[in-house]
Amino acid sequence: MVTTDLDKAAEEWRTQGWTVVHDLVPTAEIDEAVNELWKHFPTPADYHSGNPEALAYFENESTDSRYKPTSQGASHGMSHKGDEGSNFRLRQFLGHVLFPYDAHGLNRLQIHPRVVEFAKRAMGTDDIRLYQARIWGKYTGVTNYEQPFHQDRNHNIVPDRLEPDWWNLEGFLYLSDVEDGVGPTEVLSLGDAPPGLNPQAATGRRGSYLAYRPDVWHRGVDLTRHEGSRFLMNIAFKHAHHDWIGFDSFQQNSNRGPWSKFAASCTPEELALFGAPRPGHPYWTSELVDALEVRYQGIDARPWREALGK
Ligand SMILES: O=C(O)CCC(=O)C(=O)O
Numbered sequence: 388m389v390t391t392d393l394d395k396a397a398e399e400w401r402t403q404g405w406t407v408v409h410d411l412v413p414t415a416e417i418d419e420a421v422n423e424l425w426k427h428f429p430t431p432a433d434y435h436s437g438n439p440e441a442l443a444y445f446e447n448e449s450t451d452s453r454y455k456p457t458s459q460g461a462s463h464g465m466s467h468k469g470d471e472g473s474n475f476r477l478r479q480f481l482g483h484v485l486f487p488y489d490a491h492g493l494n495r496l497q498i499h500p501r502v503v504e505f506a507k508r509a510m511g512t513d514d515i516r517l518y519q520a521r522i523w524g525k526y527t528g529v530t531n532y533e534q535p536f537h538q539d540r541n542h543n544i545v546p547d548r549l550e551p552d553w554w555n556l557e558g559f560l561y562l563s564d565v566e567d568g569v570g571p572t573e574v575l576s577l578g579d580a581p582p583g584l585n586p587q588a589a590t591g592r593r594g595s596y597l598a599y600r601p602d603v604w605h606r607g608v609d610l611t612r613h614e615g616s617r618f619l620m621n622i623a624f625k626h627a628h629h630d631w632i633g634f635d636s637f638q639q640n641s642n643r644g645p646w647s648k649f650a651a652s653c654t655p656e657e658l659a660l661f662g663a664p665r666p667g668h669p670y671w672t673s674e675l676v677d678a679l680e681v682r683y684q685g686i687d688a689r690p691w692r693e694a695l696g697k
Contacts, residue, residue: 396598397509400556404577405589405599411501412560412594421562421593423490424618428482428524431616435526445482445529451521454480471531478530479607485635486520487645493522494649496560497620498657502596506556506624509598517660518542518555519623519634522562525570527615532570534606536581542623543632547601555625555632558598561591562619568612572597575604596622627662637661651683655690666694 391408399406427448428434429441454477487494497520507513519542525532539557547554565571573586574597581604588608589597599605610617625632640646650658655666664670676691 393505393508397505400509400598400600401551402577404603405574405597405605407589407591408505408596408598409591410594411505411596412496412499414592414594416496416499417562417594420490420492420496421618423488423493424522424524424562426490427484427488427522428618431526431614434616435528435614445524445526449481449483450485451480451483454483473533473535473606474531475534476530479525479532479534481529482524482526484522484524485640486522486637487640487643487649488522489645491645491648491652493620494645495652497622498653498660499560502558502560502622503660505596505598506558509556510554510624510626511551512626514627515624515660516627516629516662517622518625518632519557519621520637521621521635523559523619523621525610525617527569527610527612531609532607533609536573536575536584536586536604536606538602538604542601542634545631549600549602552626553629554600555623555629556598557601557623558596558621559619560622561593561595561597563617564592565595565617565619566590568610569615569617570608570610573606573608574599577603580604624660647683651685653686666690667697671695 391411393408396406396408429438429444433441434445486497498517503515506515542555542557559572563569567588567590571588571590574589575581575584575586577600579585586606591597623634637646641650655663659665671691671694673692673695676688676695679691680686680688
């Protein structure tokens with residue numbers, strides 16, 4: 388059952404700086420999409436069996452090339468040695484797979500209507516853009532995942548403006564149950580900053596969404612559970628036209644199969660999340676709507692066509 392009061396959660400995000408929107412996506416829908424995770428990650432059982440193929444699969448399926456391992460330290464369990472304390476380590480960012488995935492159900496989950504609805508309420512506008520879209524898998528033993536408290540400075544090329552109508556919404560949709568022992572993010576409420584700490588662990592069942600403001604101090608913590616794992620989907624939104632905020636770009640993959648199938652399944656409002664001009668926008672001509680139908684076979688282009696010349 389979906390138990391979340393979206394307005395209450397949105398208010399918490401605005402005033403406390405973060406919230407876990409519990410059960411935002413029904414568990415059954417998460418479980419169905421998670422069946423497709425194993426196209427991109429070894430199952431936890433496979434990873435923890437030490438099977439070299441599963442380990443190599445994990446190391447190499449991280450499609451964000453900035454995080455590819457360079458040399459030694461790649462093997463299972465080795466990397467904890469001499470690895471104490473809160474630090475950013477490159478290996479903490481292994482297991483980032485970029486949208487669109489080779490998995491239609493996961494692609495649809497990236498813009499799940501409940502998550503989008505929550506973001507619109509929290510941000511107080513219907514005109515929002517998805518700007519971060521990736522899945523992230525962690526397994527006990529890959530590295531020490533403990534980070535220092537930080538505010539994310541890598542979503543914005545200028546200082547953050549922190550008022551309604553300006554702020555962006557960062558977040559993680561949990562694809563596995565995120566409990567103590569499997570790395571629930573530690574978060575400080577607004578007004579709390581290191582070193583005066585009162586951190587809370589953002590635990591939540593799969594289907595829950597941790598949303599936080601850019602000015603919230605937070606950090607990753609280590610996975611300590613024997614043969615543990617944690618999977619989540621990064622889903623972050625900004626207001627339309629806020630070009631100074633960004634993270635992932637979608638155009639570079641928009642001529643590939645997964646995107647084409649995904650785009651063909653989208654409504655105009657869903658495509659607008661990626662910046663596509665809505666029906667009625669002066670961009671559209673009759674020829675362009677024809678071309679849209681050719682490019683995305685099966686798309687329902689009627690809204691664009693019906694709005695022509697209005
Ligand atoms: O993985 C987490 O729990 C938090 C990660 C994080 O804050 C970061 O990498 O900037």
